[in-house]
Amino acid sequence: MNPASLHPLLWRGKQVTHRIHTLSTGHASLDEALPGGGWPTGAVTELVNAAPGCGELSLLLPALARLSRKNRWIAMIDPPWIPCPAALHDRGLALEKLLLINTSNRNESLWACEQIVRGISGGAMLTWPGSLSFSELRRLQLAAKHTRQSIFMFSDQTAAKASSPATLRLQLAANDGDLQISVLKCRGRRPVSGIRIRRSQLLQPMPQSIPDAVKSGPLPAASAELPEISPQGSRNDQLSL
Template sequence: MQAQPAAPVPPLRSPRMVGPLPPAVAAAVWRGSELGSVVSSVVSSGWALLDHELPGGGWPCHALAEVLSPQPAVLEWRLLGPALRQVVAKGGQVVVVGPPRQPHLPGLVHEGLDPAQLVWIQADTPAERLWVTEQLIKSGSAGALVAWVPQVRQEQIRRLQVGAQSGAGLVFLCRPEAAQHEASAAPLRVHARFGLDWELHVQVFKRRGPVHAGLVTLPSVPGGLASVLTPRLLRPSQFFLPRENPHAVGRLAPRSTPLSRLAPH
């Protein structure tokens, strides 16, 4: 049987240049190399440096935002407090679900959160936290929802994200930092930890746009302490810096001769 010759390969066509898009279409087109500007509304994080790294310039509405940290319910209030204060100022309620530690009301009042607009729902089991969070998202009754869900699964987060798209309030899921290596349907994910000088180090490791490789440093002295801390205590890192003068007071001079070789007097 005689082999048939292969069919000729058609030449590649050069891409056609497309003219300017209509304004309405251009506004809806997003390029992966650019920081996304969301169509839905956002609420400023209260930190100018952080807003610069968040798509749209703030925490997104109509979507989930994950906050990962080494210890639960320690730094979340300091990171989210400025945004929650804006929600309360507009008459919205802040609902917290399953915080591992009891919210410190005097500290929250110092941050501008009215206790009358703060609802605390203590849900102990993972199933209770998930159910309450999902019902609150569906109802859309909260101006901001902060839920601690350390054991939530990927498919559950996807269901919460679908529900959040129809709501108008902020939705934060607080999870352990080990979840950074897990997939998640949340379009915005940040990792936050403490610095030595009372600051917060925040990495936006998932967002709509290019990868954020650096850290955002946010000055964040706990409420009420800024007025009582001395300038030295505002910078604890200075106590750990090496001294330039090795013979300065408070530092032992290097010993060049062993004690056993010193001549008796």
């Protein structure tokens, strides 16, 4: 049988069936375990952790810093803490490209997610929604595909066994101060566990001149001005499903 005739999402060992656009995570051991060698762009990555503060933001900072230095917007929606600007700057993040958004309820959070996905091309959105239904998450997944935006959604431990349309799902846990990672779901490769990233690596300062780590060509151009996220509906409206 011709492998090209198989369904593009069918897992075939180490052979990835379709081209995957990725952004290096900045961590060699994690890149090696992920299809395409990094975070999928134009997709949702779900990060499942027992409690905030295990190193989840530090895990993402190398990739976020690279995007911000390429004039891409980084949006954080409803983080459980206030990010430290000095620490973000030390890790290479261009603070002028950071959008911090706090909402007052679940409907506003969903509304903000949709507007950011529509208004930013090629950047990244981090969101802490508490919980999303399968259909709500699928809506974000489809929207991200059209804008080539990377969406990182943080979920609690109860979501680990639930079905999810996210392209990539990782489970994070603290282990003697280091970060332990298990791949729960990925496209094009068998899930793995036991990936360990040392705390010293997570906290390592980034150089101010950061090379391009996008493996599939340049991202779409982004405006130097604040992105346009004018609503197409009321803030009280949920994602149109």
